Amino acid sequence: MKKISVYLFVLLLIITGCRRPQPAGNEVRIRMGQDPENLSPVSYTSKDAAQLINLLYQSLLTVDLADGKLKPLLADSMPTVVKQDSVSFFTYRIRPEATWANGAPVTAADVIFSLKAIKCPLVNNEKIRPDFEFIQEVRTDAADPKKFTLVCKGFTPEHLLMSGERFFIMPEYLGDPQGLLKPFTLRQLQNNFDALTQNPQIAQFAEQFNSADFTRNPEKLQGSAGYILENWTTGQQIRFKRKPDWWGNKTSEAIGHLTANPEKITFRIVPDNAAALVALKNGQLDVWQNVPATIFQQLRQDKTQSGKFQFFTPQTYSFVYLGLNGQSEKFSDPRTRRAMAHLLDLDAIIKTTQQNLAVKTVGPISPADKRFYNSAIQPYAYNVTRATELLLLAGWQKNGSVWEKKSNGQTIQLKLNLSYNASNSEYESIALIFQQAAAKAGIPVALQPLENGVLTKDLKAGNFDGFIRSLTGNPFVFNFKPILHSESIGPEGMNYTGFGTPESDRLIEALYTSNSETEKAKMLKRLQEILHDESNMSFLFFQQDRIVVNKQLGNLKISGIKPGYDVSAFTLQQD
Known part of the structure; x- marks a missing residue:
């Protein structure tokens, strides 16, 4: 009898091993690389925290990942917008069904409180507070506590995104039960910021x-979205549980982007990629986003694993670039900068670092956006001979094995210190490929892997020759002023490369306020031409995300917009 039991046990193992990994009940398990530490809607710091906060809190508008469009979420419709001289008015109304976890209605008072918390002195809001200086006050409607108007300074298309989608609405009853902020207006908090730091x-x-109560306590972290924080074991997992009587299920019509489908959503914190791969294969994970390119390709080519999982590679709005210090004597001539661009072997870089899962680009506009991408420009071809010709045209001369030129009576040598985030292996590979190509042209390149905070400090101080970094945009607003306008050059700005011409500045300013798609297309294409000619930034590629999802899960809404899927919409599919 014991022998038969052993045979049955072995058979069960074989049968179980052949099945697809099953989600645990109606629970979705997602890999996270690190603990977010803080889930405050105002002071979170981890780039991954926003996905978790979205399960607890809602904004007035949201981006529906099904089609990439901005739509009403907590608001019942898109706002009415009135422009009047130097002021604009955005009027919203909160959905009549919307309530907090305690059953109380979400009202304009909660919107006012949320903005006060963002603007309040001494609150850990330094990261987001400057983004909302354009909101001057909130006017309520005496006849309707759910209706309000945001009074905004000036008008740009970005105001719609910022006022509707970029801040979370928090319940006043939990965030300020003593009414400490009630006596203060938004204008007072903003205009008397320094003086109010002394107010008791x-x-x-x-x-x-x-x-800590407002960064990780489940009793305080409660919003209007469909989930509550059930459990948080630091460094291990964070689990969310669906609200049993959520207001989103009571709307008069079904709203595809207003969902809370899985009963539980668990983020398992697995820092090591090898451990994450084991957990995925063992059925302990259902979703892994931003999978390393090599692992992703191996999984996709493995017949056993390809039968268990779905594989997606949406093009993101994140691009990788090499920046040069155009403020330095070495790289002040655009011909020298273009020579460096000719030493970038893009095919080798994309194959080695992205397993060919990336798209070449000539600028910060996604090639997937046919309206605005300038397809008439071609990336600089990898060509050592052409790089040498450009260096000679820029006044460089080869003295033995060293490139030299006279500048302000001094002889300077062409050598390059290339900085990048030490924890990013892809950047290191890009740097090594560039170093080898530059050596063929006789240009020594020293690699400088740095901790990210140190790298940022060096970039702000102008203490660098070149660097490798990435930036993430969005398909809604083209605000390049912080990174490309000449006013943003210097320690207080983010235009580290010193890019800027009078024409590019005018284009950037006009783009920020333009409502015309035709005019925007014309301006964006011209801006890409100037960026290409100046070559302070050599744009390498737009990244493709790499997402692996259990085949038992459906209604995924895969998108190039982060986080790449909508977990609240997931449904469990049967074989």
Whole structure:
């Protein structure tokens, strides 16, 4: 009898091993690379935290990943917009069904509180506070507590995105139960910011709001979205549970982007990629986003694993580039910068670092956006001979094995210190490929892997020759002023490469306020031409995301917009 039991056990193992990994009940398990540490809607710092916060809190508008369009979420419709001289008015109304976890209605008072928390002195809001200076006040409707108008300074198309989608609405009853912020208006908090740091009520509120209660306590982290925080074991997992009587299920019509389908959603914190791969194969993970390119290709080519999982590679809005210090004597001539661009072997870089899962680009506009991408420009071809010709035209001379030129009475040598984030192996590979190509042209390149904070400090101080980094945009607003306008050059700005011409500045300013698609297309294409000619930034590629999802899950809404899928919409599919 014991022998038969052994045979049956072995048979069960074989049968189980052949099955697709099953989600645990109606629970979706997602890999996270690190603990987010903080889930405050105002002070979170981890780039992955926003996905988790979206399960707890809602904004007025949202991007529906099904089609990439901006749509009403907590608001019942898109706002009405009125422009009047130097002021614009955005009027919203919150959905009548919307309630908090305690059953109380979401009202304009909660919107006002949320903006006050963002603007309040002493609160850990430094990261987002400057983004909302354009909102001057909130006017409520005496006849309708759910209706309000945001009074905004000036008008740009970005105001719609920022006022509707870029801040979370928090419940006043939980965030400020003592009403400490009620006596203060938004204008007072903004205009008297420094003086109010001495106010005892402000200090009391900030102390409470900055405490651990409002960063990780499930009793305080409660919003209007479809989930509550059930459990958080630091460094291991964070679990969310669907609200049993969520208001989103009671709307008068079905809203495809207003969902809370899985009963539980668990983020398992697995820092090591090898351990994550084992967990995925063992059925302990259902979703892995941003899979390393090599692992992704191996999984996709493995017949056993390809039967268990779905594989997606949406093009993102993140691009990788090599920046040069155009403020330095070495790289002040655009011909020298173009020579460096000719030493970038894009085919080798994309194959080696991305397993060919990337798209070449000539600028910060996604090639997938046919309206605005300038397809008439071609990336600089990898060509050592052409690079040498450009160096000679820029006044460089070869003295033995060294490139030299006279500048302000001094002899300078062409050599390059190339900096990048030490924790990013892809950047290291790009740097090595560039180093080898530059050596063929007789240009020594020293690699400088740095901790990210040190790298940022060096970039702000102008203490660099070249660097490798990535930037992430979006398909809604083209605000290049912080990174490309000449006013953003210097320690207070982010235009590290010193790019900027009078024409590019005018284009960037006009783009920020333009509502015309035709005019935007014309301006964006011209801006890409200037960027290409100046070559302060050599744009390498737009990344393709690499997402692996259990085949038992459907309604995924895969998108190039982060996080790449909508987990609240997931449904469990049967074989």
